[in-house]
Amino acid sequence: MAKSLVIVESPAKAxxxxxxxxxxxxxxxxxxxxxxLPRTRMGVDIEHNFAPSFxxxxxxxxxxxxxxxxxxxxxxxxxxTDPDREGEAIAWNIKEKLxxxxxxxxxxxxxxxxxxxxxxxxxxxxxxxxxxxxxxTGRRVLDRLVGYLLSxxxxxxxxxxxSAGRVQSVALRLIVEREREILKFVACEYWEVxxxxxxxxxxxxxxxxxxxxxxxxxxxxxxEKIDDKKAEIKNEAxxxxxxxxxxxxxxxxxxxxxxxxxxxxxxPFITSxxxxxxxxxxxxxxxxxxxxxxxxxxxIELGAEGAVGLIxxxxxxxxxxxQSAIEEVRRFIGDTFGKExxxxxxxxxxxxxxxxxxxxxxxxTSVLRAPDSIKEHLTKEQFKLYTLIYQRFIASQMKPAVxxxxxxxxxxxxxxxxxxxxxxxxxGFTAIYDSSxxxxxxxxxxxxxxxxxxxxxxxxxxxxFTKPPPRFSEASLVKTLEVExxxxxxxxxxxxxxxxxxxxxxxLKGYLYPTELGFKVNDLLxxxxxxVIDIKFTASMEDKLDEVEEGNLEWxxxxxxxxxxxxxxxxxxxxxxQKEVVTTDEICATCAKPMVVKWSRKGKFLSCxxxxxxxxxxxxxxxxxxxxxxxxxxxxxxxxRRGLFYGCTGYPKCTYIAKTLPEKIADSVEPIADSEK
Numbered sequence: 001m002a003k004s005l006v007i008v009e010s011p012a013k014a015x016x017x018x019x020x021x022x023x024x025x026x027x028x029x030x031x032x033x034x035x036x037l038p039r040t041r042m043g044v045d046i047e048h049n050f051a052p053s054f055x056x057x058x059x060x061x062x063x064x065x066x067x068x069x070x071x072x073x074x075x076x077x078x079x080x081t082d083p084d085r086e087g088e089a090i091a092w093n094i095k096e097k098l099x100x101x102x103x104x105x106x107x108x109x110x111x112x113x114x115x116x117x118x119x120x121x122x123x124x125x126x127x128x129x130x131x132x133x134x135x136x137t138g139r140r141v142l143d144r145l146v147g148y149l150l151s152x153x154x155x156x157x158x159x160x161x162x163s164a165g166r167v168q169s170v171a172l173r174l175i176v177e178r179e180r181e182i183l184k185f186v187a188c189e190y191w192e193v194x195x196x197x198x199x200x201x202x203x204x205x206x207x208x209x210x211x212x213x214x215x216x217x218x219x220x221x222x223x224e225k226i227d228d229k230k231a232e233i234k235n236e237a238x239x240x241x242x243x244x245x246x247x248x249x250x251x252x253x254x255x256x257x258x259x260x261x262x263x264x265x266x267x268p269f270i271t272s273x274x275x276x277x278x279x280x281x282x283x284x285x286x287x288x289x290x291x292x293x294x295x296x297x298x299x300i301e302l303g304a305e306g307a308v309g310l311i312x313x314x315x316x317x318x319x320x321x322x323q324s325a326i327e328e329v330r331r332f333i334g335d336t337f338g339k340e341x342x343x344x345x346x347x348x349x350x351x352x353x354x355x356x357x358x359x360x361x362x363x364x365t366s367v368l369r370a371p372d373s374i375k376e377h378l379t380k381e382q383f384k385l386y387t388l389i390y391q392r393f394i395a396s397q398m399k400p401a402v403x404x405x406x407x408x409x410x411x412x413x414x415x416x417x418x419x420x421x422x423x424x425x426x427x428g429f430t431a432i433y434d435s436s437x438x439x440x441x442x443x444x445x446x447x448x449x450x451x452x453x454x455x456x457x458x459x460x461x462x463x464x465f466t467k468p469p470p471r472f473s474e475a476s477l478v479k480t481l482e483v484e485x486x487x488x489x490x491x492x493x494x495x496x497x498x499x500x501x502x503x504x505x506x507x508l509k510g511y512l513y514p515t516e517l518g519f520k521v522n523d524l525l526x527x528x529x530x531x532v533i534d535i536k537f538t539a540s541m542e543d544k545l546d547e548v549e550e551g552n553l554e555w556x557x558x559x560x561x562x563x564x565x566x567x568x569x570x571x572x573x574x575x576x577x578q579k580e581v582v583t584t585d586e587i588c589a590t591c592a593k594p595m596v597v598k599w600s601r602k603g604k605f606l607s608c609x610x611x612x613x614x615x616x617x618x619x620x621x622x623x624x625x626x627x628x629x630x631x632x633x634x635x636x637x638x639x640x641r642r643g644l645f646y647g648c649t650g651y652p653k654c655t656y657i658a659k660t661l662p663e664k665i666a667d668s669v670e671p672i673a674d675s676e677k
Contacts, residue, residue, distance in 0.1 A: 005074035006108075007067060007094055009081055013113065016299030016307040017080065020118045026070050030081070034060045034067070035093045037140065042148040050141050050559045054093060064097060071098050076106060078125065083109045083359065084315055085139070085549070086490065088132040095128065111322075112365045113299050113309025135548040138555030142166060142541065145563060146532065149570055150525070157577045158520055159599030161502075166541070167487040168498050169525055169533040174480060175472050175505055176514045176522040185468035190232070191239035192464060193223040195417050196457040197251055197410065199446045218457060219445055221410050221417035228416075239461035242415070249412040251454045257407040261422070262400040265429035267319040267349035268361035268393045271489030272482040274314070277392070279475035282384050283510075286474045286493040290314065292385045293362070302377050309365055310374075311389055315490045317482075318359040319349040321393075325363060329397045332367045337431055341398050349396070352482075363393040395433035402426040406445045410454060421445040471511040485539035508660075517599060528573040532566060583609065590616040604637075621649060628656040 006027040008014050018027040035054040037043035045051040056064055071077055077098070079091035095105050106125035110117045143166050150164035198218050223231050223242070233239050269277070271290075278289035293314035299307035326346050334342045364386070371378075371387040378386060402425045410417040424430075472480070478492045487495060496512075499505045504518035514522070531537050541562065547553040582597040588608040595606040595618075608614040621634040626648040633650030635658070648654040 003074060004076040004078060005067075005070045006078045006080050007091070009087070009090065010294075010298055012295070012298035012307075016113045016309060017118060019306050020113075020115050021122070025078075026074065028067055028070050029063075030067065030090060030094060031060065031063055033090055033093065034064045035097060036060075037144060042144050044141050044144050044148075046145075046563070049556050050145075050563070052137060052141055052144075056097070067094065068098060076104060078106050078108050078122065079128065080108045080110075080121075082315070083111055083313055084490070085132050085136040088129055089136040089140075092128055092130075092133045111360045112312045113297065114365045117365075131549050131551050134555050135545050138548050138558055139545050141555070141559055142545075142562065145559070145566070149566075150529065150532075153570070153573060153577070154521060154524070156574075157524060157579050158517075161600060162517075162521060163498070163502060164521070164525060165495075165498070166532075166538060167481075167491050168495050169522075170486050170535060170538050171477060171481065171495050172499050172504050172514070172518055172522050173526065173533050174477065174535075175499075175512050176519055178469060178472055179514050182468040182471065187465040187467070190234060190464050190466070191236065192462050193231075193233065193239060193242055193246075194460045194462070195221050195223070195246075195251065195410070195412075196460065197221060197417075197419075198455040198457050199448065200453060200455050219419055219421075221408070221419035223415060224418045225416040227414045231415075233461075236461070236463065239463075243459045243461055246412055246415060246456075246459055249415070249456075251410050251412045251417070251456050253408060253448050253450055253452050253454065254411040254416075255409040256448055256450055257405075259405045259407075260425070261403045261405045263403065263428075263430075264400045265347065265395045265398055265433075266392070268321060268363050268396045269389055270317050270319060270351075270361055271315050272317070272478050272492060274362055274389070275478045275492060276475040277388060278385065279473060279510075281388060282381075284381070284385070285496075286478060287497050288381070289385065290493045292381050293389075296382060296386055296389075300374075300377055300382070302374055308369075310369065310386055311365060312360050312363050314362055316359040316362060317489050318351045319361045320351065320359065321361055321363060325360075325367075326397065329367050329394055333394065333398055337398070340426075341428065341431065343397070343399050347397050352485075361393075362389055364390045367394060391433040395429035398429035398432070399426075401428035401430045408445055408448060419445060471513065473510050473512065474507075477512060484535050485542050486535065487538075487542070516604065520599075524577070528577070529566075529569055532569070581609075588614060588616050589618075590614055619649065622646065626650065626654060626656055628654050631656065 003024055003026045006014075006017060006021065006025050008017060008027060008029055009032055011029045011031075014027040014029040018025065021027065035056050037052055038055050039057075043053040043055075045053065077095075079095065081087035081091045081094075091107060105128070107128050108121040108125050110121040146166040146169075147164060150169075151162065154162040154164060196218055197220070223233075225231055226242075233242065266273075274293065275286040275289050278284040279286070282289075284292070293311065296310045297312070297314050299309050302308050330342060330346065367390070371383060371390055374386075375383050404423045404425050405420065406422070407418065407420045410419070470476070474496055477496065481487055481492060481495075482489075496505075499518070500507060500512075502517075503515055504521055505512045505514055507513075525533055541558075544553060544558045545555070548555045548558060584595050584597060584606065586595040586606060587593070588595055588610070591608060591610055591614045593608055593610045593614065596609045597620075598605055598607045598617075605617055605619055607617045611617075619636040619638075621636050624635045626633040626635055628648065631648060631650055631654045633648040633654055635646045635656075636649055638645055638647045638657075646658045646660075648656045
């Protein structure tokens with residue numbers, strides 16, 4: 001009896017699905033795209049409606065041959081690639097290459113690799129969505145036009161091996177513009193005055209404080225107003241004068257407000273928020289988070305249970321959740337935490353405008369599979385990320401946390417001080433997952449009553465300076481790209497990888513710093529292609545490609561409307577931009593001619609101005625002596641496939657290497673700001 005053929009993308013996914021479907025199915029992984037645009041040329045016929053020229057890469061010919069062989073023996077062919085635009089395009093191209101019109105091709109879509117989800121998908125197969133394929137084709141063609149036409153301009157004007165891209169160049173622009181904001185920022189001095197106050201022992205709480213135990217102790221209030229105007233203390237002299245004036249004044253409670261505040265749970269993860277929390281909570285880079293999530297999705301061997309997909313599909317921008325998963329998690333919450341933690345109706349969340357609503361949020365395939373129960377089968381990183389996804393999903397269907405908020409105003413003559421405190425009344429979703437740095441109890445205020453007099457312990461003036469905006473971390477950059485509608489969930493991690501690999505940006509202490517090369521590339525692109533790498537323009541192109549998927553636009557028209565003005569800018573830039581030559585005071589050791597600064601993919605270096613007649617070149621040193629004992633060399637920047645490092649000019653005699661130059665960067669690195677989290 002002939003087997004049915006199932007085509008997926010990865011070997012891990014194939015292994016998991018094969019065990020679920022059994023012996024009647026042959027499952028073959030395509031290893032991604034079996035046909036693609038060529039790497040050595042643009043592969044887009046501009047003169048004929050931007051027709052893409054898809055080829056079978058040499059590395060994929062054997063795989064395609066295996067798929068064709070399996071197709072000949074199969075009675076049915078199931079296309080089970082990922083449930084997104086790219087997966088649809090992979091399935092479409094495989095079908096086109098098989099070119100067997102007498103076969104019935106069936107598209108199966110599932111968002112989790114569990115027996116029930118797989119069996120349901122194969123029981124209700126559908127057809128390929130040509131609109132999704134067209135939208136993906138339009139996106140690929142657009143990216144090719146931008147990348148393959150802009151990149152050669154950078155090669156000619158700056159250095160070979162550079163690249164530009166529709167999303168990566170916008171990301172670089174965001175980082176460069178933020179760095180310029182920081183560089184031009186001028187810190188302004190300001191002062192604050194705090195009063196440490198004490199409740200007078202034995203004072204009777206007859207109104208708001210009635211019935212409470214009389215507790216003595218201290219609390220701190222900050223000066224907020226002077227003569228009913230916001231307190232603006234610009235220097236030490238002003239702060240000192242205020243402190244002197246306050247001495248001997250009576251501090252009287254003028255107002256007390258007590259309220260309850262609810263803090264609602266966050267929705268389950270989507271791709272961008274998973275990358276953000278992966279960074280903030282686990283310190284994983286975006287690419288690492290996505291790699292581990294892929295492993296959890298494709299299946300983990302759980303002993304006798306076999307390979308099981310632990311989470312739903314990890315490339316999604318939808319917060320939708322299957323009804324069966326909602327029912328399971330609500331039963332779990334009631335049984336584990338109690339009915340008081342369970343909302344009357346399931347919590348619902350709204351996806352952003354461009355989200356693919358057919359997708360699901362990232363969640364565990366079963367909340368009954370607790371992280372600790374499968375810990376022995378997971379790596380440390382898999383366990384950490386699975387726990388994060390598991391807890392966030394359960395929390396998303398729990399009641400809000402409730403806090404008692406107390407706000408107190410204290411007057412001393414014309415001065416108004418404020419203090420506030422909070423106390424956790426009901427844990428709600430924070431019983432399993434807390435997304436903030438807020439503590440359960442913060443600055444708990446003593447029981448106070450209006451008009452009571454407080455004892456002043458001390459007044460403390462303190463100097464402060466305004467701070468520049470924080471540099472982007474991977475997490476905050478991902479958040480900005482998502483909010484602005486730039487790119488898609490699957491593009492964020494590779495975008496960051498690309499700009500780091502090209503040495504446009506470097507990672508230092510969790511932040512993204514643009515390099516000198518990054519500034520040069522960005523400035524050239526902004527000067528001549530400002531609209532192409534504009535945030536709003538790039539987001540509008542995403543909207544148009546979404547319209548293609550919805551069947552409201554033709555992708556060829558979208559590309560043509562973009563290309564005509566783009567080609568005009570490109571022609572002008574190629575005509576007017578001259579390659580910059582920076583001559584130095586150094587003399588070539590071979591021919592005694594001046595040395596000039598040049599760029600390569602590995603960074604900046606010195607080259608003889610008579611190149612190519614004279615090929616002498618040398619690295620630019622950092623000016624820091626090699627710390628290796630007995631070595632007289634200097635450290636220079638080097639790059640490898642693993643990234644930037646510093647090595648000695650005395651190599652190979654001296655093999656000293658270091659990842660960073662602490663002497664150079666210590667003063668420019670600050671901890672991640674709370675406001676960025």
